Each structure stands twice: as structure tokens, then as C-alpha cells.
Amino acid sequence: MTESTTESVEDFRLRARAWLAANMEPRDVRPPALVDDDVHEWLAARELQKRLYEGGFAGICFPRAYGGLGLTPAHQEAFNDESQDYEMPLHLNIPTFAICAATLLDVGSEEQKRDRIGAAIRGDEVLCQFLSEPGGGSDLAGLTTRADRDGDHWILNGAKTWSTSAYAADWGLCLARTDWDVPKHQGLTMFLVPAKAPGVTMNRIRMVSGSREFCEEFFDDVVLPDSAVVGEVGGGWTVASRQLFHERNSLGGGSPYTSGRGRPRMLPKVAPVDVARAAGLAGDPAVREMVGEALALSAVQRQTAARVVRAMESGVLPLAASSLLRLLAAESAQLNDDLALKIAGAGAATGAWGDPGLQGRAGIGFLSRQSASLGGGTTEIARNIVSERLLGMPREPAPDRDIPFSQVRRGR
Numbered sequence: 001m002t003e004s005t006t007e008s009v010e011d012f013r014l015r016a017r018a019w020l021a022a023n024m025e026p027r028d029v030r031p032p033a034l035v036d037d038d039v040h041e042w043l044a045a046r047e048l049q050k051r052l053y054e055g056g057f058a059g060i061c062f063p064r065a066y067g068g069l070g071l072t073p074a075h076q077e078a079f080n081d082e083s084q085d086y087e088m089p090l091h092l093n094i095p096t097f098a099i100c101a102a103t104l105l106d107v108g109s110e111e112q113k114r115d116r117i118g119a120a121i122r123g124d125e126v127l128c129q130f131l132s133e134p135g136g137g138s139d140l141a142g143l144t145t146r147a148d149r150d151g152d153h154w155i156l157n158g159a160k161t162w163s164t165s166a167y168a169a170d171w172g173l174c175l176a177r178t179d180w181d182v183p184k185h186q187g188l189t190m191f192l193v194p195a196k197a198p199g200v201t202m203n204r205i206r207m208v209s210g211s212r213e214f215c216e217e218f219f220d221d222v223v224l225p226d227s228a229v230v231g232e233v234g235g236g237w238t239v240a241s242r243q244l245f246h247e248r249n250s251l252g253g254g255s256p257y258t259s260g261r262g263r264p265r266m267l268p269k270v271a272p273v274d275v276a277r278a279a280g281l282a283g284d285p286a287v288r289e290m291v292g293e294a295l296a297l298s299a300v301q302r303q304t305a306a307r308v309v310r311a312m313e314s315g316v317l318p319l320a321a322s323s324l325l326r327l328l329a330a331e332s333a334q335l336n337d338d339l340a341l342k343i344a345g346a347g348a349a350t351g352a353w354g355d356p357g358l359q360g361r362a363g364i365g366f367l368s369r370q371s372a373s374l375g376g377g378t379t380e381i382a383r384n385i386v387s388e389r390l391l392g393m394p395r396e397p398a399p400d401r402d403i404p405f406s407q408v409r410r411g412r
């Protein structure tokens, strides 16, 4: 992002406009078919990413040394404006680029940056996050997946869960405990783990909405070389903190590393305005009011995100302010789901027997309403961060913070 560029944003925009028109297909705005397996969507995303790379429009804000273009967020914004009517590899935005590659860029080794970021930008690899565990995700520093030193290797054992799109990934950033005799935040190390390494068992989780976007993983004596360590041994919390910052920032719409606007078509979400049209209620004053409310909050969310990102960049606000973005994004997403359901009325229930119409989709989308206040750390944790780190309120008591992790009492 800091590399100088000789091409102005306007010239870049015009060049992108012409290239997109000649090389990318118009965006398919139809709701996606409700299919059981979306692996084909991932293959398509990789192909689209390869096309962007060959055309010279991939990794706009990543440094040239790692396969990107070394341009500014303003260039990325211009590209986002120009590309919104075209098919884009939106699946790769989160977590591959905006969370995992961004974290590697901050704290990875030269080899990790060159190999993993480069491969992702070329469309060859997908990255995911192995953080949350069956024992709980909010207390991330209390995790119990372990990596033990064995000669010049590490041996990984444990279990992770809720890993978004891990089934489509090549590598995962995995936080593990490497020292049990120091307080919980100090004994962690981050590893880059091949998602299909010997000893990794991965299962897809089917949710009530029918979605299978999450996986659970079991690690049984997975052998990792020293070069798999991201950052310092024992410095995993520093790496995870960068990762969580990038996660909140990107979920809140503040990342310069996402390319293209909108969400992947696979998500069974519908906008209140589309449901209103489908239900023949676009002229109903009460429905128009609801649609207006959703549109207004989403505009406020976008503009607040832009303002908070500028404030973090200039140092006016600390990076903990990314929790504000994450909170507002969840409010807006949940209002959308609530109003889509309300407008769909009884028609929403048709989703229960697989009606792919928009009213049925409003019902299906509502089933995953809560995910917006869980993913990227829960709303309660985000409020804790805002109160403690932005408002300077007293820290939440944590009796296990300063004692060796081996002495912390844990459920079995």
C-alpha cells in the first residue's frame, strides 16, 4: 500500500473499465440455486482470480514483491466501483485475502509472504482459519489444541471447529498451545497448516439452514516443519490479535484487501426490497417504510465504516475501533434478515420445504440470522473491547489471566 505508483486512480479506473468489459462476464444477479454442495463455486472463483491475475488486476493493495500491484486503497475502491456489474471471485475475499493473507503480510516470514500470498493472488490457493475449538471460541487464549516440539519438527494434536470454507482451502492459520507453564496468552504459537496434511480429518457441518459452509477438524499427530511457525514461537497471541483485527475490519467493510463489492452468491440471503417486489408489496406504505429503514442503516453502516477506517489509519482511533465496524455490520445484517422475514410473511415458511422463491429464501436466511453476531468474535466480546479499549472502562475480571495455563481449572 505504501509503494509509490505512477498510474493515477483515474487512469487506473479507465483501464480497469475497458479490461473488465472485454474480459469478465456480466454479474449473474439471479438468486443462486439451493444446492447441497458449492465446490463448483470455489472452482469458478479460482478461475476468475486467475483471470484477474493474468489481466494485471489481482492483489491491488498487496505489495509487488508478493505478487500484488502495490497500489492504494483508492485504486481498489475505483476497481470495486467498476467491477460491481461483473462476476468477481468474491469467495476469496474473506477469509483468504482480507484476513489470512493480510495477517501473513503483517507478521509472516518472507517465504510465507512470497509463497502463500503469491499463490492466493494467482488463484492457486485458498486460506482459512483454524481458531475456535469445541470448548469455546470467545476465550480464544484458553484453547487446548497443542503443538509439541519433536526434534526439528512440531507435532500438532487437538480439534478446531466453525472453520469457514475450510473444505475448499489449501492452508489454515492454526493457533496452538506450545507452552503450558506460562499464562494463557503467552504460551501460544500460530502455524500454517496444510488443510489436507496427513493426520488432518475434516468434516463438513450441516446447519439448520442447510448450509455446509463450516467444517470441524481433528489433528492427530500432524507433523509440521519449523517453517510452519507464523511470527515467533510463543508469540501466537500477537499474530492472532492482528488476525482478529483484520477479521473485524473486513467484516465491517473496512479492508483494502477485498476486491469487488457484495457477497458471494452462495449465501441464502435476500434483501428486503427484493422480497417486497416478489411478494407484490412494493407499493405498500408500511413495507416501503421497512425497506427504507434497512437501506438507511446499510448506508449509515458503509459511511461509518469509511470514517472509522480513516480514523484508524490516521491514528485518531486505535485499531480496537474495528470492533465498532463489526458491531454495526451485525446490526445491519440482522435488520435485513428481520425485515425480509417480516415482509415475506407466511410465504417465508415455504422455505421449510425447499421453495427457492424469494419469500422462502427470506425464511431460510433468517435461520442463520445469529451468525452475524457470532462470526469474527461475538457481539458481547466486541462490546467488551469497545468498553475497555475505546472508552477506558474497567477490564473484565479474569482470574486465569496471570497464572500458568497448566494450573487453570478447566471443564473436562
Ligand SMILES: Cc1cc2nc3c(=O)[nH]c(=O)nc-3n(C[C@H](O)[C@H](O)[C@H](O)COP(=O)(O)OP(=O)(O)OC[C@H]3O[C@@H](n4cnc5c(N)ncnc54)[C@H](O)[C@@H]3O)c2cc1C
Residues within 6 Å of the ligand: 095, 128, 129, 130, 131, 132, 133, 135, 136, 137, 138, 139, 160, 161, 162, 163, 164, 165, 370, 371, 372, 374, 375, 376, 377, 378, 379, 380, 381, 384, 396
Ligand atoms: C459466520 C461465522 C463464521 C465463523 N468462522 C470461523 C472461522 O473461520 N474460524 C474459526 O476458528 N471460527 C469461526 N467462527 C467461530 C466464531 O469465532 C465463534 O463462534 C465465536 O468466537 C464464539 O465462540 P463460541 O461459538 O464457541 O461461543 P462461546 O465462546 O461459547 O460463547 C457463548 C456465548 O457466551 C457469550 N460470552 C462468552 N464469553 C463472554 C464474556 N467474556 N462476556 C460476555 N459474554 C460472553 C458469547 O458472546 C456467546 O453469546 C465463525 C462463526 C460464525 C458464526
